[in-house]
Amino acid sequence: MKKLTPLRKSVIEIIEGSSSPLNAENIYNELEDKPDISNVYRSLTFLENEGLVRSVSFECDTRFYFSTKREPVHFIHCKKCHKTESFYECIAGDIEERIKFRHDFTITDHVFYFIGICGECRKEMARKIEEGNV
Numbered sequence: 001m002k003k004l005t006p007l008r009k010s011v012i013e014i015i016e017g018s019s020s021p022l023n024a025e026n027i028y029n030e031l032e033d034k035p036d037i038s039n040v041y042r043s044l045t046f047l048e049n050e051g052l053v054r055s056v057s058f059e060c061d062t063r064f065y066f067s068t069k070r071e072p073v074h075f076i077h078c079k080k081c082h083k084t085e086s087f088y089e090c091i092a093g094d095i096e097e098r099i100k101f102r103h104d105f106t107i108t109d110h111v112f113y114f115i116g117i118c119g120e121c122r123k124e125m126a127r128k129i130e131e132g133n134v
């Protein structure tokens with residue numbers, strides 16, 4: 001492995017220490033010495049190209065980065081506040097078997113996510129409806 005700059009090292013540590021995938025801004029907020037945010041983006045691109053972190057994007061342009069060491073990869077993503085969390089139940093086993101045969105395809109990995117609205121955003125929406133300013 002190539003020698004990592006202190007920034008890249010910190011970025012990996014933050015991603016590996018988090019149970020949820022993080023976007024560049026989340027990572028920037030965790031960094032002690034604040035670099036230019038563009039350096040954070042560049043580090044993330046570099047680390048992903050090197051296979052040291054992975055990323056996923058949902059219905060928005062933001063990419064969320066997560067550790068290559070953490071399995072399995074299942075997320076829930078709130079489309080209002082973009083909060084993203086991991087969960088560990090896996091329902092892929094049966095589906096994998098079927099896909100494997102039907103498509104003559106060797107499956108090596110999967111990323112699975114649900115998109116929806118989190119409890120906080122739901123409450124916020126209900127409050128706004130009650131106040132009548134939707």
Ligand SMILES: [Zn+2]
Binds near residue numbers: 118
């Ligand atoms: Zn939300």
Ligand SMILES: [Zn+2]
Binds near residue numbers: 091
């Ligand atoms: Zn799974």
